[in-house]
Amino acid sequence: MGLFSFIKNAGEKLFGKNEEEVQKEAAANLPDLNRKAADAIKAHIDAQNLGLEGLGVTYDGASGQVTLTGNAPSQEAAEKAGLTAGNVTGVAHVDNNLVAPAAEESQFHDVVSGDTLSAIAKKYYGNANDYMKIFEANKPMLSHPDKIYVGQKLRIPK
Structure with missing residues (x-):
């Protein structure tokens, strides 16, 4: 799947700290913090119940990069695993190396101020009423069609 970029300061706050606190701690104990962050991201992905096998997650706090390995x-x-990892505060890039059966890749959309799922559906499908396609494609990461946030990356199925 390759490397995807995300907005580092947007997303789920799995680490319980602000960016400045994370950087101070990182300087003191980088390998341990990277491992703990990777474990938290892996648990967050596992909670999505995507049926992944042998999921491996590494995190480099200096670059904000997550690398995923295993089988989907x-x-x-x-794609959902990559989005789940990327939509976490502190993650700037996801190198998604999950092996999956060959299929056409989805498009992706970065949420900006003023976006709604209806507006996004209108942009990609020409019909605002197709917003449920986007909502369903991003479940269980999205719990409600109105709960999207600026900086979030969404899957747009074709």
């Missing part, structure tokens, strides 16, 4: 049951599951 579908292209959709692999």
Whole structure:
């Protein structure tokens, strides 16, 4: 799947600290913090119940890069795993190396101020009423169609 970029300061706050606190601690104990962050991201991905096998997660706090390895049951599951990892505060890039059965990749959309799922559906499908396609494609990461945030990256199925 390759390398995807994300907005580092947007997303789920799994680490419980602000960016400045994370950087101070990182300087003191980088390998341990990277391992703990990777474990938290892995647990967050596992909670999505995507059916991944042998999921491996590494995190480099200096660059904000997450690397995913393992097997996914579908292209959709692999894409959702990458989005789950990338939509975490502190993550700037995801190198998604999950192996999945060959299928056409989805498009992706970075949420900006003023976006709604209806507006995004209108942009990609020409019909605002198709917003549920986007919502369903991003479940369980999205719990409600109105709960998207600036900086979030969403899967837009074709």
